[in-house]
Amino acid sequence: MIIDCHGHYTTAPKALEAWRNQQIAGIKDPSVMPKVAELKISDDALRESIETNQLKFMKERGADLTVFSPRASFMAHHIGDFAISSTWASICNELCYRVSKLFPGNFIGAAMLPQSPGVNPKTCIPELEKCVKEYGFVGVNLNPDPSGGWWTSPPLTDKHWYPIYEKMVEYDIPAMIHVSTSCNPCFHTTGAHYINADTTAVMQLIQGDLFKDFPTLRFVIPHGGGAAPYHWGRYRGLAQELKKPVLREHLLKNVFFDTCVYHQPGIDLLTKVIPVENVLFASEMIGAVRGIDPETGHNYDDTKRYIEAANLTPDERGQIYEGNARRVYPRLDKALKTQG
């Protein structure tokens, strides 16, 4: 079985974006603020948006199940206040839930949180509870920078974030550390902000001792861990200078990297440098890079091809495709066992 731990609903029916634009207009002019009930998307529209996109590619490429969350770049936690984020997150999560019910063998949800800059993260807990308890979601996306590229929140090791971590531990769900759109003109969203956030998160976790407080807390760092595996010597050396344990002890009991690295040499490095038990298959399809690589003739984000070509044993490949995801997402494992 092949589990893709990183997929977003980037292909939702256009009505969703139209509603969001109306909501944004409503921030300035409350008279145009849309009601939630005004957003109408039929099951058929959901089915079509999935069958002609993600599910089509999953079948073509050979992935079985995607951990599916709302479109990352559309989370845009910087827009409006907590109430705006709350309504928006609720709508987006519900759509992912509906997709998971329409395609129970192929999609299972991960929650977007109603984060808002400067707002206590504990305000996100009701939405998280609903997603886990009512929707059967198995993970959560946590944005370390809800300001959208201005980095005004404290590091992930700060007690600021502990209410979320306490809930994650209680529910035994991991968080993927995933930023949203950049409003800082210095940072291209998918080319700089995403990758920088991954690198930043890894270094914050090296600097701190978060996992002493939360020994069972688990983070997935997307996009192959940002720059971290490529600079693994630097990070091992910096941990050493900071008098931390070796990274295998200090970091890798709790931190995992996905395989959203869009060329063979990158996947080769990732699977060589990072222990196999810390690597989770993912493609972020359909996402940041949608084209066909002229050097291979295949889609850049068809990451399964790179895993197949990497120097791995069948058992190691099985861990990356399935075993690690079942361990890191225990609720996913349980759901699969229940489904049979």
Added chain:
Amino acid sequence: MIIDCHGHYTTAPKALEAWRNQQIAGIKDPSVMPKVAELKISDDALRESIETNQLKFMKERGADLTVFSPRASFMAHHIGDFAISSTWASICNELCYRVSKLFPGNFIGAAMLPQSPGVNPKTCIPELEKCVKEYGFVGVNLNPDPSGGWWTSPPLTDKHWYPIYEKMVEYDIPAMIHVSTSCNPCFHTTGAHYINADTTAVMQLIQGDLFKDFPTLRFVIPHGGGAAPYHWGRYRGLAQELKKPVLREHLLKNVFFDTCVYHQPGIDLLTKVIPVENVLFASEMIGAVRGIDPETGHNYDDTKRYIEAANLTPDERGQIYEGNARRVYPRLDKALKTQG
């Protein structure tokens, strides 16, 4: 001959730091502001600081010549105003110049600029002119984020920076894109801010068309290009979506990567993914990562060992060690020919 294109004067005599602290104190209390003449560092003190540190390691490891610039993390362009930065840059550059005169075969200067957040970069030109014309410097370090981690300046492709580029083109000198200390608690200076800045710069240059305006402008992206080579497929794919030419045309005529990547798999990836003519030998010794790697028994930043072990022909190694640096830094080439 082995040229290290990335060394900072991280081991300057303590008097320098003491003077700087006094200058910083003087920002709040002008009565304690030190005079430049109060900083006294003898040639013997300079000699000792180099002979027992950088030069010792260069001899042990087999590097001949280092392109030497002021300590990057101490540039701290966010402190004070332009006048503060101007005095500080002038002092730091002069020390590197004196080192280059004391060890003419081993060190040649690259300038720190007196940047200051919100100040027009053209104010940096007199210092740059002095460094090139009077000190014989062969390159310059350009900080894309003088705010120190808040990223308040426009992208490198913005006309804001053009006065510097015009001077670089006139003098035919490259800039290393190098940030300084991070004051943003999210970003560890050497573990996140440096690497993020490298990645950010590459993506800004992909997004823009700067080299249409400056076909001979050259940038060195330090620390192995941040995350860019590891994610080269992502960057090729993003360039494709942005309807840019292939990166070899769009980027690699003007952008070069150094070899400050502190483990073998990283250097293997760099030299596999990036054309050999775009890779310049560097160690950033003595810099961010000073320890010994327990996995190899050698210093993390002894990058020559990785180049020696990489899958390269002697000719390719020669390009990385010498030929590319002479081409990217023509004034270095000229100085070497003059020296004989």
